[in-house]
Structure formats: C-alpha cells, structure tokens
Amino acid sequence: MKEFMKYPIDGKYGKYGGRFMPETLMSAVLDLEKSYLKLKNDQEFKKELDYYLSEYAGRPTPLYFAKNLSKKVGGAKIYLKREDLLHGGAHKINNTLGQALMAKKMRKNRVIAETGAGQHGVATAMACAVLGLKAEIYMGKEDIERQKLNVFRMNLLGAKVHLVESGSRTLKDAINEALRDWVANVKTTYYLIGSVVGPHPYPMIVRDFQSVIGKEIKSQIIEKENRLPDALIACVGGGSNAMGTFYPFLDDHNVKLYGVEAGGHGIESGAHAASLCAGDEGILHGMLTYLLQDEHGQISTTHSISAGLDYPGVGPEH
Amino acid sequence: MSIKETFKRLKDRGEGALIGYIMGGDPRPDLTPKIAEALIEGGADVLELGIPFSDPVADGPTIQAANLRALKSGTTPTRVLEITNQIKGCHNIPVVILTYYNIIFRIGLENFFDKAKKSKVDGIIVPDLPVEEAQDYKFIANKHGIDTIFLASPSTSIVRLKKIIECTSGFLYIVSLFGVTGARKTLRRSTIRLIERIIPYIKGETPLAVGFGISQPYQVRSIIEAGADGAIVGSAFVEIIQKNEYNEDNMLNSIRNYANELKKATILEGE
Numbered sequence: 001m002k003e004f005m006k007y008p009i010d011g012k013y014g015k016y017g018g019r020f021m022p023e024t025l026m027s028a029v030l031d032l033e034k035s036y037l038k039l040k041n042d043q044e045f046k047k048e049l050d051y052y053l054s055e056y057a058g059r060p061t062p063l064y065f066a067k068n069l070s071k072k073v074g075g076a077k078i079y080l081k082r083e084d085l086l087h088g089g090a091h092k093i094n095n096t097l098g099q100a101l102m103a104k105k106m107r108k109n110r111v112i113a114e115t116g117a118g119q120h121g122v123a124t125a126m127a128c129a130v131l132g133l134k135a136e137i138y139m140g141k142e143d144i145e146r147q148k149l150n151v152f153r154m155n156l157l158g159a160k161v162h163l164v165e166s167g168s169r170t171l172k173d174a175i176n177e178a179l180r181d182w183v184a185n186v187k188t189t190y191y192l193i194g195s196v197v198g199p200h201p202y203p204m205i206v207r208d209f210q211s212v213i214g215k216e217i218k219s220q221i222i223e224k225e226n227r228l229p230d231a232l233i234a235c236v237g238g239g240s241n242a243m244g245t246f247y248p249f250l251d252d253h254n255v256k257l258y259g260v261e262a263g264g265h266g267i268e269s270g271a272h273a274a275s276l277c278a279g280d281e282g283i284l285h286g287m288l289t290y291l292l293q294d295e296h297g298q299i300s301t302t303h304s305i306s307a308g309l310d311y312p313g314v315g316p317e318h
Numbered sequence: 319m320s321i322k323e324t325f326k327r328l329k330d331r332g333e334g335a336l337i338g339y340i341m342g343g344d345p346r347p348d349l350t351p352k353i354a355e356a357l358i359e360g361g362a363d364v365l366e367l368g369i370p371f372s373d374p375v376a377d378g379p380t381i382q383a384a385n386l387r388a389l390k391s392g393t394t395p396t397r398v399l400e401i402t403n404q405i406k407g408c409h410n411i412p413v414v415i416l417t418y419y420n421i422i423f424r425i426g427l428e429n430f431f432d433k434a435k436k437s438k439v440d441g442i443i444v445p446d447l448p449v450e451e452a453q454d455y456k457f458i459a460n461k462h463g464i465d466t467i468f469l470a471s472p473s474t475s476i477v478r479l480k481k482i483i484e485c486t487s488g489f490l491y492i493v494s495l496f497g498v499t500g501a502r503k504t505l506r507r508s509t510i511r512l513i514e515r516i517i518p519y520i521k522g523e524t525p526l527a528v529g530f531g532i533s534q535p536y537q538v539r540s541i542i543e544a545g546a547d548g549a550i551v552g553s554a555f556v557e558i559i560q561k562n563e564y565n566e567d568n569m570l571n572s573i574r575n576y577a578n579e580l581k582k583a584t585i586l587e588g589e
C-alpha cells in the first residue's frame with residue numbers, strides 16, 4: 001500500500017489514472033493541479049474550509065455504535081459513520097465545499113457539475129450558494145425522473161439543472177455533457193467533479209477532501225475503543241466515500257478494507273454496476289480504470305436500484 | 319498516396335486540402351463506401367473515417383447521433399477497418415481514422431496498428447489522447463508507418479504546442495474554437511489569429527488543417543487564405559447523411575455537390 005501514499009506522478013496510481021482529455025481541456029487540468037498544490041498548503045484556505053465544514057456542513061459527524069445491528073448480525077461491534085447527518089444528507093458536501101472554495105480562489109464564478117442520484121448536485125448547489133457562485137448541474141433524464149426531490153432541492157438552492165437526454169441518460173452521460181460544456185466555457189468555468197474519478201488531479205483532490213471521513217473515524221474509534229477497527233466497509237460507485245474512509249488507514253495493515261459494489265440483478269445477469277468485480281481495463285472520462293464495457297470497447301449501461309451507484313467505472317486509485 | 323505527398327502536391331498547385339469526415343457505418347456499414355466515393359468524387363483530398371464510440375465527449379449533437387446510428391447498425395472497429403481497406407482499393411487518397419482511445423486500447427495497441435496497417439490506414443486521430451499519454455501509442459504507430467495526427471486548440475500553450483508538433487506526423491489538427499464539433503455559421507476572428515499564431519512553429523514542415531465548426535465555403539476560403547493547408551469538414555456532411563437517411567440517391571448527390579462547393583473554396587488561384 002505504501003507506494004500509493006506517494007504523490008501520483010502524472011496522475012498515475014500504478015498504471016491507472018492519468019489525463020486522457022481533449023486538448024482544449026489539458027491546460028485547465030494542468031492549471032487545476034497547480035492551483036490545488038498551492039492551496040493545499042495555504043493556511044488561510046484550510047482555515048476557511050474548516051470553518052465551512054464545521055459551521056455550514058455540520059462536521060464532525062458522530063461515529064455511532066449500532067448496538068441493535070451488532071447484536072442481530074453478531075460477531076463484530078458495528079459502528080456507523082454518520083455522514084448522512086451532514087447538511088444535504090450525504091458526504092458529498094466535504095468535497096463540494098473544498099472545490100467550490102478552490103473555484104472562488106481561482107476566480108471562476110461559474111461552476112458546473114454532474115450528478116447521478118442528485119446528492120452531488122445538491123451538495124454542489126449548497127456549496128455554491130454559500131460562496132456566492134453560479135451553479136449549473138447536468139443530470140440524466142432517467143435520474144431526474146427517479147430523483148425528483150433532489151431536482152427540487154437544487155432549484156431551491158438557486159442552481160440550474162440541465163436535462164441530459166444523450167446516451168443512457170444517467171450519470172455517465174451527465175459527465176459527458178458536463179465535459180462538453182467545460183470544453184466550450186473553460187475560461188470562465190470550474191468543473192466540480194463529485195467522485196474520485198476523471199482526469200488527474202480530480203481523483204486526488206476529491207480523495208483529499210473526502211479523507212476527513214477516515215481521519216475522524218480514526219480518532220473517534222481510538223477514543224471509543226482505544227484501538228483501530230478490524231475492518232472498514234464502504235460502498236463503491238465512483239468510490240469517493242470509500243476512498244475518503246480508507247485513505248487515512250492505508251498504512252494500517254491490520255485494518256481490512258472492504259468495498260461493496262452494486263450487484264443489481266446479479267453479476268451473471270449483466271445488469272449491475274460492479275466495475276471492479278466484473279469490469280476490464282479501459283479509458284473513460286479522462287482516466288484508465290476498470291470499466292463495464294463490451295468486447296469492442298463500447299461502454300455498457302449499468303443497473304442499480306441505487307441511482308448513486310449507477311456508474312460504469314470506478315476511481316483509479318481503487 | 320501518403321498524407322505528406324497529398325499536401326505537397328496540393329500546395330504546389332496552390333490549393334488547400336479538403337478533408338471530409340464521415341462516420342464509419344453511418345447509417346449502415348454497406349453505405350459507407352458509397353458515401354466515401356461521393357465525397358471523393360466531389361473533391362475531398364483526404365478522407366477522415368470515424369470508428370463509433372458510445373461516449374464521444376469531444377463531439378456535438380450531430381456527430382453524437384452519427385455515433386449512435388453507426389453503433390445501432392452493428393458497426394464494429396474491425397468493420398470500419400475493412401471498409402477502409404475497400405475504399406483504399408478503389409481510390410488513391412489518404413484515409414485517416416478518427417476514434418476515441420478506449421476503442422484502440424481495448425483491441426490493444428499492437429493489434430490495432432497491425433490491423434490498421436493491413437487495411438492501409440494512413441493516419442490516426444484520437445481526440446482524447448493528449449501527448450502526455452501517447453508515448454507507447456506514438457512508438458507503435460511509428461513502427462507501423464502510420465501517421466499520428468495530434469490536435470492543438472486555442473488553449474494550447476506554446477510549450478505544449480512545441481511538444482504536440484514534435485509528436486505529430488501527417489498534419490497538425492487545429493481545433494478552431496472552444497467547444498465541441500458541430501457546424502457553425504460564422505468564422506471567428508480568433509480562429510484566424512490562432513492559425514497565424516501557430517504557423518511560425520511548424521516551420522513549413524507539418525501541414526496545418528483546421529476543423530471544428532467549419533461547414534461553409536467562405537469559412538474554408540478564409541482559413542486557407544490565412545495560411546492553413548487544409549480544412550476539415552465533418553458535421554456538415556453528417557447532417558446531409560442524417561437528413562437523407564432513407565433516400566440514398568439524394569444523400570450521395572448532396573454529399574458530392576457539397577464536397578464540390580467546399581473544394582472550390584480551397585483553390586485560391588485562378589478565381
């Protein structure tokens with residue numbers, strides 16, 4: 001695991017990751033990396049982000065001992081990291097506050113984002129609202145229909161929601177449309193990616209902003225149990241909450257890490273979103289990673305009852 | 319004829335190159351050779367043939383729809399290469415393949431270039447492969463004697479431009495504007511400035527062709543006058559195909575006529 005802790009040169013985690021982007025976006029991606037490396041160590045930036053994370057988002061979140069579940073399942077003491085108690089109801093705001101603050105520092109007043117279930121869209125709208133930025137969210141038609149409430153919340157927060165009707169009309173197509181918007185408006189627009197996916201430096205940036213989850217878990221579990229956990233379990237769509245949970249534990253070799261992918265109707269059925277379990281190496285959305293695709297390299301449509309896990313790829317650091 | 323020879327011959331005659339793009343297998347694989355023939359008869363000097371991909375992020379709605387039509391009609395990468403071979407058997411013009419990197423990656427670099435070579439492909443364009451990620455790709459393409467055409471855009475810095483020119487063979491593809499592919503009615507002054515900015519760096523060695531948004535004869539004339547060696551027109555042809563999906567004769571006639579109009583615009587002398 002040690003080698004993964006190092007800075008990903010050219011955005012590579014082993015051979016995964018990278019920057020497979022249209023030329024028009026290359027300078028934006030390179031600029032973003034420069035800005036991030038500068039801001040990452042900027043005390044003022046850290047202070048401001050910490051302020052919003054605690055006062056606006058509601059950090060730290062509790063690490064709750066689920067005594068009934070532990071009893072029922074048996075075998076282990078189960079703790080739940082309550083990211084659902086954050087403003088907006090998801091861990092997504094850890095990342096959107098960080099990146100929206102970056103957008104502000106980079107003087108890009110228009111923020112675009114993709115969303116699947118709508119949680120990242122809501123979190124982007126929230127971060128942009130508090131920081132006075134203009135938010136535009138791309139969302140697949142399929143997802144808009146099954147997640148109407150989140151569309152309502154985004155609108156309420158002042159964000160504009162663009163309906164995406166291309167391709168499979170879900171998260172992957174929302175990312176395609178956001179990228180097309182970014183190509184056209186790259187000078188004025190910040191693309192706020194919601195998971196540990198996309199071209200370098202996004203997987204690194206999102207991981208760093210989300211690792212607040214794992215850091216809190218570490219200090220909270222030591223306080224409660226005076227030891228590290230035996231295992232960490234997180235669900236993996238793109239993989240941002242998993243990466244944020246796991247990352248601070250990568251050097252703790254006794255802590256087992258379990259990522260759970262969406263099984264849909266079962267791996268054999270083909271209707272699922274389990275890129276790591278059933279995918280192959282490929283290139284999509286700027287990164288080399290595991291993808292659900294056919295023998296010719298066409299990206300498959302995914303299936304999950306959870307709109308948030310419906311993505312045919314996974315973060316390259318996974 | 320190779321890409322290099324084609325550009326040289328045209329230059330000697332005082333002409334720019336008309337590079338016509340169509341999607342392989344749009345609307346059906348068996349129609350592609352006929353459409354290509356109409357384009358060439360109309361005056362296209364280089365044929366750019368797309369291999370469809372499910373997620374074409376650099377393309378606007380017109381070419382996205384072409385990708386979908388081609389996939390729906392069962393077009394595979396191998397089929398497009400076979401079509402290329404067929405076209406090369408009848409016409410002595412360069413054929414350039416455009417596709418996204420996952421298509422090539424999936425077949426495997428060695429395997430893809432082997433097949434491409436056997437199909438007499440002259441050059442490859444991959445819009446989502448920047449020079450930073452292209453080391454192996456470039457090496458294997460060179461080994462097979464296939465030109466690697468890279469893109470430069472309005473946001474490309476001088477430092478990157480130099481790297482891109484180093485990696486490019488055949489011609490340099492200039493993206494005329496900030497945005498995706500698709501016909502635009504106007505030509506921005508910034509496109510002309512971009513051409514003028516890039517010309518000193520190619521030192522007359524690598525031909526320059528301009529694409530994205532180029533669909534009208536006057537746009538073609540303007541960019542050739544500004545010093546570009548070629549104009550790349552895609553969405554305008556794809557629109558004709560789309561409109562005449564079920565009327566083959568109309569489709570082929572319109573493609574031939576429009577290519578002819580655009581070709582005339584590349585000829586600066588003797589007007």
